[in-house]
Amino acid sequence: MYIDMDAYFASVEQASRPYLRGKPVAVVGSGKRTVIVASSYEAKRLGIKTGMTRGEAIRKLPSLVFVEGRNNKYVDTCVRIHEILLRYTPEVEICSIDEFFADLTGSLLLFPSPADIAAAVKREIGERFGITCSVGIAPNKLVAKIAGEFGKPDGLVAVEKDDVERFMEGLPVESIPGIGRKMKEALNALGIRTCGELRDFPVSVLRRRFGIWGDYLSFMARGTDPFRARDQGGLPRSIGHSMTFEKNIGDRVVIRARLLELSGMVARRLRKEKIVAKGFSLTLRYPDFTTLTKRMTLPFYTPNGRIIYETVTALLDSFRLKDAVRLLGVSAFNVRRFAANPSLFGGLDREERLWKAVDDVNDAFGECSLRPATTLLCVRHHWVISPAYRPVCFFS
Amino acid sequence: MLTRVGERVVAGVVFRKEGRKMELKWFLWKGRKLEIKETTYMWRERDGRELIHRFVVTDGKDLYELSYRQEGLMWFLEAVETDG
Numbered sequence: 491m492y493i494d495m496d497a498y499f500a501s502v503e504q505a506s507r508p509y510l511r512g513k514p515v516a517v518v519g520s521g522k523r524t525v526i527v528a529s530s531y532e533a534k535r536l537g538i539k540t541g542m543t544r545g546e547a548i549r550k551l552p553s554l555v556f557v558e559g560r561n562n563k564y565v566d567t568c569v570r571i572h573e574i575l576l577r578y579t580p581e582v583e584i585c586s587i588d589e590f591f592a593d594l595t596g597s598l599l600l601f602p603s604p605a606d607i608a609a610a611v612k613r614e615i616g617e618r619f620g621i622t623c624s625v626g627i628a629p630n631k632l633v634a635k636i637a638g639e640f641g642k643p644d645g646l647v648a649v650e651k652d653d654v655e656r657f658m659e660g661l662p663v664e665s666i667p668g669i670g671r672k673m674k675e676a677l678n679a680l681g682i683r684t685c686g687e688l689r690d691f692p693v694s695v696l697r698r699r700f701g702i703w704g705d706y707l708s709f710m711a712r713g714t715d716p717f718r719a720r721d722q723g724g725l726p727r728s729i730g731h732s733m734t735f736e737k738n739i740g741d742r743v744v745i746r747a748r749l750l751e752l753s754g755m756v757a758r759r760l761r762k763e764k765i766v767a768k769g770f771s772l773t774l775r776y777p778d779f780t781t782l783t784k785r786m787t788l789p790f791y792t793p794n795g796r797i798i799y800e801t802v803t804a805l806l807d808s809f810r811l812k813d814a815v816r817l818l819g820v821s822a823f824n825v826r827r828f829a830a831n832p833s834l835f836g837g838l839d840r841e842e843r844l845w846k847a848v849d850d851v852n853d854a855f856g857e858c859s860l861r862p863a864t865t866l867l868c869v870r871h872h873w874v875i876s877p878a879y880r881p882v883c884f885f886s
Numbered sequence: 887m888l889t890r891v892g893e894r895v896v897a898g899v900v901f902r903k904e905g906r907k908m909e910l911k912w913f914l915w916k917g918r919k920l921e922i923k924e925t926t927y928m929w930r931e932r933d934g935r936e937l938i939h940r941f942v943v944t945d946g947k948d949l950y951e952l953s954y955r956q957e958g959l960m961w962f963l964e965a966v967e968t969d970g
């Protein structure tokens with residue numbers, strides 16, 4: 491079962507503020523330069539899209555109402571929806587702040603049918619939060635997600651095992667998650683518009699054109715999920731943080747200070763999730779939205795903030811900045827579970843202990859109570875939650 | 887229009903037996919008693935170790951955001967929002 495909240499942030503705001511109901515609403519970040527992160531169905535219908543700037547949106551729709559997003563509100567609601575789902579099955583996966591997969595295989599001994607569970611979940615979410623969601627039920631995650639999207643908004647679409655091919659047949663190829671505009675155009679050029687046409691297309695031709703993706707496409711078109719066995723014990727593929735600045739930053743000293751802060755945030759997440767990484771990347775975005783990423787893989791795994799910082803500043807030094815930057819991002823990839831003491835070099839033990847102490851202080855007194863003095867060079871930034879954000883359960 | 891307030895207030899709350907639910911009934915602000923018609927949203931936030939419960943309520947006319955700090959057992963009126 492796949493569950494996705496409809497226009498999540500905007501719906502929460504409409505539920506909180508009755509006077510916004512039925513009106514086009516856009517949720518924005520708290521800074522001056524933020525973009526639209528979510529919009530209500532009323533706004534979507536009138537052409538408002540995620541990622542538009544305030545100015546663009548106002549020109550398009552003067553009656554649009556802007557509200558400032560409240561991340562904590564959305565995170566807490568996500569945690570509570572997760573709790574609701576856990577009453578029906580222990581197998582719940584949080585995919586993003588407003589999407590969940592619940593495996594109901596084991597629940598069918600206790601509840602009459604998946605559709606009954608879905609209806610109960612929808613009712614409870616509606617009563618408690620005043621928002622709607624769309625649910626897809628199918629034999630695998632791929633078709634469940636497609637069914638969920640198909641029924642949007644406020645839908646409940648159940649696809650039985652024997653109906654999967656028939657359900658998929660008529661859908662446009664871009665209903666398959668992962669098929670973006672480019673891939674859609676490439677398929678259209680081959681005369682493939684629907685999943686049925688994709689299914690019937692010779693897989694050898696697809697393979698020649700798209701490599702291994704050709705095989706995946708053919709599988710997915712008939713509603714088989716090729717990524718079933720992908721999950722490796724819940725290990726994230728990468729962990730990253732980014733910041734968009736109120737004012738573009740041209741000064742390398744300030745950029746370094748920000749990288750120190752970001753490296754610290756990434757290291758803290760690594761420590762929290764008990765993983766280590768050996769790949770690190772630096773992303774920067776210029777005011778014209780050109781975005782560049784450089785990566786480096788180290789010969790060893792580490793959770794250490796200083797090493798992350800040194801790696802990303804080395805990457806920074808290899809850039810010839812052609813302008814000030816509006817966004818910086820640091821992420822860790824190539825991760826594995828933290829097994830033994832990862833400090834390979836002498837002298838780091840003391841630093842590890844120091845960071846452990848910093849973590850404890852921040853846990854007790856709030857994020858950023860204690861941080862490197864260099865980061866004070868920068869005024870506190872405003873941030874907007876990423877849709878891919880997954881909350882850690884801190885309310886247990 | 888949203889106006890930040892950030893003042894301590896006295897609030898009347900009913901703790902329901904069923905569920906772990908708090909229901910706000912009224913609060914005193916500027917010498918007035920405001921009766922709460924409906925709680926439109928509630929959520930929790932962490933401030934370090936402290937748990938804060940936040941409520942958006944309405945007296946049928948304006949919206950009020952109230953917060954309850956669990957550690958100090960204190961209620962605050964955070965903001966008032968009037969339509970238009």
Ligand SMILES: [Mg+2]
Binds near residue numbers: 494495496497588
């Ligand atoms: Mg959604």
